[in-house]
Amino acid sequence: MKSAILGMKLGMTSVLTEDGKSIPVTVIEAGPCPVVLVRTPERDGYKAVQVGFVDKKENKTNKPLLGHFKKSGVEPKRFLKEFRELQRELNVGDVLTVEQFVKGDKIRISGTSKGRGFQGVVKRHHFGGVGMTTHGQSDRVRHPGSIGSSSYPSRVFRGLRMAGRMGGKRATVRNLEVIDVIPGKNLLLVKGSVPGAPKTLLEIIKQ
Amino acid sequence: MNTLDYVNQILLEKTIEARKNKDGENFAEIPDFKPGDTVNVAVRVVEGEKERIQNFKGIVLSRRGSGINETFLVRKISNGVGVERIFPLYSPMIQSIKVERTGRARRAKLYYLRGMSERKIRAKTSNN
Numbered sequence: 001m002k003s004a005i006l007g008m009k010l011g012m013t014s015v016l017t018e019d020g021k022s023i024p025v026t027v028i029e030a031g032p033c034p035v036v037l038v039r040t041p042e043r044d045g046y047k048a049v050q051v052g053f054v055d056k057k058e059n060k061t062n063k064p065l066l067g068h069f070k071k072s073g074v075e076p077k078r079f080l081k082e083f084r085e086l087q088r089e090l091n092v093g094d095v096l097t098v099e100q101f102v103k104g105d106k107i108r109i110s111g112t113s114k115g116r117g118f119q120g121v122v123k124r125h126h127f128g129g130v131g132m133t134t135h136g137q138s139d140r141v142r143h144p145g146s147i148g149s150s151s152y153p154s155r156v157f158r159g160l161r162m163a164g165r166m167g168g169k170r171a172t173v174r175n176l177e178v179i180d181v182i183p184g185k186n187l188l189l190v191k192g193s194v195p196g197a198p199k200t201l202l203e204i205i206k207q
Numbered sequence: 208m209n210t211l212d213y214v215n216q217i218l219l220e221k222t223i224e225a226r227k228n229k230d231g232e233n234f235a236e237i238p239d240f241k242p243g244d245t246v247n248v249a250v251r252v253v254e255g256e257k258e259r260i261q262n263f264k265g266i267v268l269s270r271r272g273s274g275i276n277e278t279f280l281v282r283k284i285s286n287g288v289g290v291e292r293i294f295p296l297y298s299p300m301i302q303s304i305k306v307e308r309t310g311r312a313r314r315a316k317l318y319y320l321r322g323m324s325e326r327k328i329r330a331k332t333s334n335n
Contacts (some may be wrong), residue, residue, distance in 0.1 A: 010211045010214075013211065013214060013276060014218075014275060014276055015218055015275075016275065016297060017299070018225060018229075018299055020251070020298050020300030022298075027210070182214075182217070185210065187210070187214060189214070
């Protein structure tokens, strides 16, 4: 059954297992996410649920959004996201919680990765750099090298990997294992790292 | 208290609880020790089905991290070769830690002891 929830990255720590292994885990505060809107094929052309996450003050919410929340009877939320094709039938006002997940589940997490600014080709695309500091190339160790030939094609191919803005984009990590669920505090402990800095909004999906 | 600290505390309690359950009467509290002390760490070694205790005795060079992430580094001289091991302080693989000798150290990390002879190390960490 596909289930999903929104979460916020809190940070990382480790879990010590019985046999002495230290597992790196990311702590995620996930949910509760009330359903704000149900999209139906008849009205919207596709099936989805819109859920909210993290409370927001009413006086900080603009009027169009406030009306949207009033209509569904849900407190204003900071984030709104849609999830498609959840198998469970959900109605407006239903709440998604971490209890959908159990230890050992494999999940997929998407979020916005940390912005790295303008980065060179070695960090951004894992180029090896030019390599040598002898034979007259002492000053271009981390350069991309040749970006094409001259007379033919006389241009640089589109999409050629070069330096530029890195990070700050949507990134997905698949097959992360749920190590622990703490329903009382809406917490999810996930093995390994997830995209973004602490307080990043994350979409958590179990296929 | 922020939520991450809360999680760390819960994990720590769970780990200690697990050790208590496993060891029952033999459960040993983790003593206070600092860099410069000589400690005897009783480590569980699993060989196939069987489990036995192996002692690792040496001088503590450093402690780092906090809560469940805290580790300490022990150095000993084994057959003339220096051996160092890093243990997670709350590792379930540690049966007990015993302080054999307290030492005096004027800094937190004693990495400079690495090149020294045993006599010199003793002089550096003796109490008087």
